[in-house]
Amino acid sequence: MKIFVFIFIVQCLSIEDYIWVISDTHFDSKFAEGGYAHCKSIDCCHEDSVPKGNNFETAQFCGHHSCHAPLETIMSGMDFIKSHENISKNVIWLMDVIPSDMFQMTKKRNLNDLEMFHNELKRRLPGFTVLPSIGNHxxxxxxxxxxxPKSQWMLNNMxxxxxxWLSPEEIATTKKGGYYIHQLPSGINIISLQTAYFDIMNSHSGEYPKTDPGEMMMWFNATLKVLREKGQKAIIISHESIGLKITGMMDVNPYFTRDFLELYKEYSDVIIGHLAGHNHIEGYRLYPGEDPFYSVIINPAMTPxxxxxxxxxYKFNDKHxxxxxxxxxxxxQCNAEHKYTWVKSYNTQEEYGLVNLGNSEIGRLHYMLKNDNVAWSKFMKHFSTELPNSCEGNCRKQRLCSMENMRESGYAECIKK
Structure with a gap:
């Protein structure tokens, strides 16, 4: 009886906490209401955008689904968070601030836009702790x-x-390689990794594993070991994650994928979960497809x-x-009303009946999406955040295969089944 009471008390003492997550906050400082939304460049909706063909559709007040957003549209989300500061004053920011077209960027504009966004974020969220994770853009x-040290100029600016937002110790590792560990008031640690180094399109990513950028992976291993010794837990955050795009193409360097998975499995008693962004869609990844020891939740984007x-x-405790x-x-609606109205889309427990978002429950969700057409319809409804999106037959199979494989060869085998 005493043992039962003790277990009950320990379970009740498991602290639940909340944290906001924003990702892919691409804004376009050249956005112009009335600019052509379909143009001959990668980034459109500019004053000087040249229409493509006979499509003369133009950007409106809040933005356009073919363009990155005006700053105020992104910041309206911060105003929503500020209005609910009683829930949490901690924000995970999975970054990517700069728009897509590298041919329209300069180093000066890049730094100016980043500084502008940081300053506005601080102005909209006074008293908040924002925990960034660097993006490829x-x-x-x-x-x-x-x-x-070739990227030291940018690490110094970050x-x-x-x-x-961060302590001197956290700033020291940020300056060294763009990574840090931050402990929340609840005692849960946030480990922010700089995974943009390993982007598969990055010509420098092939330098790994011969070179460990800023000794990040060595630090990651040592940090997880210390957390285990202290009996503490951590949530991993990164802009990019290991695994495959929905096309079946790898997102990051395969050697980094291998090393990250090994550490994740070794320290599964320390790591609560992994949150990432980058792909601008609703999703997750898991490995292996059955009885997974790894899963990552892919967060949707702030850009329209x-x-x-x-x-x-997010709601979490020291277990999940x-x-x-x-x-x-x-x-x-925003364009029609000239008003920023943020509303609830869905909650995972209500929508899918998931007990938590641990590896086993993500595995159960994956099984549902394979076998339950109603669950798949719900998933696709949220895929582009309430925009129409149909994906059946081979499309459905390709997306499911991309979620459960870490290598392109595994994806190819999955498609054949």
Whole structure:
């Protein structure tokens, strides 16, 4: 009886906490209402955009689904978070601030846009702790993150912009390689990794594993070991994650994938979960497909390019990420009303009946999406955050195969089955 009471008390003492997550906050400082939304460049909706063909559709007040957003549209999400500061004053920011077209960027514009966004974020969220994780687009040139010391100029700037949120010790590792560990008031640790180094399109990514950028992987291993010795837990955050794009193409360097998975498996008693962004869609990845020891939740984007702007509120304790609630801005409604109205999209427990978002439950969700057409319809409804999106037959198989494989060869075998 005493043992039962003790276990009950320990379970009750498991602290539940909340944290906001924003990802892919691409804004376009050249956005112009009335600019052509379909143009001959990668980034459109500019004052000087030249229409493509006979499509003369133009950008409106809040933005357009073919373009990255005006700053105010992104910041309306921060205003929503600020209005709910009683829930949490901690925000995970999976970055990617700069728009897509590297040919329209300069080093000066890159730094100016990043500084502008950081300053506005601090102004909209006073008293908040923002925990960033660097994106591939946040470097000049886009997606070509050089390993330190060649990227020291940008790491120095990030350290300067983040000093209002992070401790001197956290800034020191940020300056060394763009990574850090931060302990939340609840005692849970957030480990932010700089995975843009390993982007498969980055010409520098092949330098790994011969070179460990900023000694990040050595630090990651040592940090997890210390957390285990202290009996502490951690959530991993990164802009990019291991695994495959929905096309079946690898996202990051395969050697990094191998080493990350080995550490994740070795320290599965320490790591609560992994949160990432980068792909601008609703999703997750797991490995292996059955009885997974690894899973990552892919967060939707704040940019309206290809979807409605979205953000999330996560609930977690020292055992699991429990659930999340997605909120979104209906861009068409925003343009019609000239008003930023953020509303609830769905909650994972309510929508899928998941007990938590641990590896086993993500595995159960994956099984549901393979075998339950109703669950798949719900998933696709949220895929681009309430924008119409149909994917059946081979399309469905390709997406499911991409979620459960870490290598292109495994994806190819999955497609054949």
């Amino acid at each position: 946040d470097y000049f040139e886009t997606s070509f993150w050089a390993f330190p 350290s300067l912009w983040w000093k209002d 390019k290809g979807s409605n702007p979205s953000l999330r509120l 990420i429990i659930d999340y609630t997605t909120y979104y801005l209906d861009l068409d």
